[in-house]
Amino acid sequence: MAGNTEPLSPRSRLAVTAGRAAAAVSRAAGRGSGSVIGGKVALRLDPDLLARVAQHLDVVLVSATNGKTTTTRLIAEALRANGGVVSNALGANMPAGITSALAGGAEEQYGVIEVDEKYLAGVARDVTPKAIALLNLSRDQLDRAGETRMLAERWREGLQGQKAVIIANADDPLVVWAASSSPNVVWVAAGQEWKDDAWSCPSCGGVMQRPDDDWFCAECGFRRPTPSWALSGDHVLDPHGSAWPISLQLPGRANKANAATSAAVAAAFGVAPQVALERMGSVTAVAGRYDVVQYAGRDIRLLLAKNPAGWLETFSLIDAPPAPVLLSVNARGADGTDTSWLWDVDYSRLAGHPICVIGDRKLDLAVRLEVAGVDFQVCNDADDAVRRCPPGRIEAIANYTAFQDLRRVVGN
Amino acid sequence: MSDTSLRLVWVYPDLLSTYGDQGNALVVERRAQQRGLAVQREDIRSDQPIPTSGDIYLIGGGEDRPQRLAAERLVRDGGLNRAVDNGAIIFSVCAGYQILGREFVNDLGETSQGLGLLDVTSTRGEADRCVGDVLGDIDERLNLPQLTGFENHQGITHLGPTARPLARVRLGRGNGTGDGTEGAWNDTVFGTYMHGPVLARNPQIADLLVKLALDVNALPPTDDRWYEALREERITAATQPA
Numbered sequence A: 001m002a003g004n005t006e007p008l009s010p011r012s013r014l015a016v017t018a019g020r021a022a023a024a025v026s027r028a029a030g031r032g033s034g035s036v037i038g039g040k041v042a043l044r045l046d047p048d049l050l051a052r053v054a055q056h057l058d059v060v061l062v063s064a065t066n067g068k069t070t071t072t073r074l075i076a077e078a079l080r081a082n083g084g085v086v087s088n089a090l091g092a093n094m095p096a097g098i099t100s101a102l103a104g105g106a107e108e109q110y111g112v113i114e115v116d117e118k119y120l121a122g123v124a125r126d127v128t129p130k131a132i133a134l135l136n137l138s139r140d141q142l143d144r145a146g147e148t149r150m151l152a153e154r155w156r157e158g159l160q161g162q163k164a165v166i167i168a169n170a171d172d173p174l175v176v177w178a179a180s181s182s183p184n185v186v187w188v189a190a191g192q193e194w195k196d197d198a199w200s201c202p203s204c205g206g207v208m209q210r211p212d213d214d215w216f217c218a219e220c221g222f223r224r225p226t227p228s229w230a231l232s233g234d235h236v237l238d239p240h241g242s243a244w245p246i247s248l249q250l251p252g253r254a255n256k257a258n259a260a261t262s263a264a265v266a267a268a269f270g271v272a273p274q275v276a277l278e279r280m281g282s283v284t285a286v287a288g289r290y291d292v293v294q295y296a297g298r299d300i301r302l303l304l305a306k307n308p309a310g311w312l313e314t315f316s317l318i319d320a321p322p323a324p325v326l327l328s329v330n331a332r333g334a335d336g337t338d339t340s341w342l343w344d345v346d347y348s349r350l351a352g353h354p355i356c357v358i359g360d361r362k363l364d365l366a367v368r369l370e371v372a373g374v375d376f377q378v379c380n381d382a383d384d385a386v387r388r389c390p391p392g393r394i395e396a397i398a399n400y401t402a403f404q405d406l407r408r409v410v411g412n
Numbered sequence B: 001m002s003d004t005s006l007r008l009v010w011v012y013p014d015l016l017s018t019y020g021d022q023g024n025a026l027v028v029e030r031r032a033q034q035r036g037l038a039v040q041r042e043d044i045r046s047d048q049p050i051p052t053s054g055d056i057y058l059i060g061g062g063e064d065r066p067q068r069l070a071a072e073r074l075v076r077d078g079g080l081n082r083a084v085d086n087g088a089i090i091f092s093v094c095a096g097y098q099i100l101g102r103e104f105v106n107d108l109g110e111t112s113q114g115l116g117l118l119d120v121t122s123t124r125g126e127a128d129r130c131v132g133d134v135l136g137d138i139d140e141r142l143n144l145p146q147l148t149g150f151e152n153h154q155g156i157t158h159l160g161p162t163a164r165p166l167a168r169v170r171l172g173r174g175n176g177t178g179d180g181t182e183g184a185w186n187d188t189v190f191g192t193y194m195h196g197p198v199l200a201r202n203p204q205i206a207d208l209l210v211k212l213a214l215d216v217n218a219l220p221p222t223d224d225r226w227y228e229a230l231r232e233e234r235i236t237a238a239t240q241p242a
């Protein structure tokens, strides 16, 4: 499935070079990995650059509200069984960051790319992907991202007539609505714990019926498609009905779902499920997430949860009480400045855990926990919170910038 | 109030529950229970009839199409209007607030009929969405401390003669009419553009709803130190932007 290789035009080559130089300056100035700023300079010089740097690659796009960074990593590991992979592994998932990452992949065969939900349609148009994996859509950063259903609608319009094979979650009605405008869809029963963004039929607005794991709209007939792949406990079921064991080091049901989707993607490129899943087992942490770090005599597991669906999946993977839980929430630009989503998270599920609360918006969390009727302590900072917990494992759950803050403190 | 318990109805969470609106139901429920009241909470989906004998009804915000669908179904159902006739208290937010009015402009750019429970009409503003912390002074007849909340809307709501503004904003846009008003009320029906959720930021409004439902002037005190700390922080943040 290798694409045709054409040398970059002089203008594109100049753009890549200028972009690399800017990235080097950005790195030297201590502003992160430099991949985003490099991409921005490069795109300004040549708007077709993204298409050109992707031209020789077999491209897989991965988009979702949750799990896209991890799934991108799992797919990349699986495809390395067949050939070299370039990926935006650091999570720079808008066009500039993607361009910058792909510019380093001149020698590779595959491009495995995480794409921000809002940019999927445009990137899918520019890079001519071979496959697109769609995992889930749910409320996230409402002050910025706008309406979840509108996002599904934009996916649907953008994917219409798309030649790539779409590998999509049959258990998320919004994803199914978005994907079903495409002629070539492989449905994966990957599950979706969070259901509160799809009670209303995306097609006709009718009330969705959701008996057990099924779903359908009684008014227009929009319903769950029959999946050809499925997550079943600790196994992936392939289209032939064979069950392949998942042996991830990453915790939780959501990551098993990500592995099932990744296995279906890998199969589209001729990598057998057994080979793909074995390779996925080597992934230990993704951009610091799920990492266990030692700090002040405790083992702190770092868990990122950015929105209600993410918190729900995270609660289901943490150790049972009395494992202490550290919660940290910020509301800076990258997090979304509206904290009302905290009320869509069922914090009563943390009953029985000792809970320590930190972060810019710890008082929002305090009121939320008080109303949930669970005990908690509001702490000064991460160090204070950790030292109030007994030695042993601490489950630390934080949203985006709070997670970065926490990593800096505990040295990961 | 019914004989044995406070009946709290959350209207159409399948359509109108986008910005943590469940928080308003959780706060009323919790604060009533802390006063020793049994609370019977009912979440009514838009394919179910609205009960007419509830004590407090909560309606949240939502996206534009769900708002239109919710209004159509509530008008057809008629239960909320009967509940108000029976003496129920209604508290509504954003899209729900617009639905309680006479009419609003829907996602298709057409006029949708509202329930007429508040003397207000809503249109869509041309300006950018208004997003951010809000600070206001609540109508002095309600005898409540400052209003703090988070707004995220594009609506403009004009008040008719029988609706009183719930608050006057010091910071933020509120009703978007440029006259500084925010929300509306008329003795038993309340509307606001404030998210946050607003009752978590303003627990005394939650208590007001309970007092009106019970027809009492006071409730036993609760330990509100975390609410107070949050209010102080948000009010300071609104008045001293970083």
Ligand SMILES: [Zn+2]
Pocket: A201, A202, A203, A204, A205, A206, A217, A218, A219, A220, A221, A222
């Ligand atoms: Zn339908």
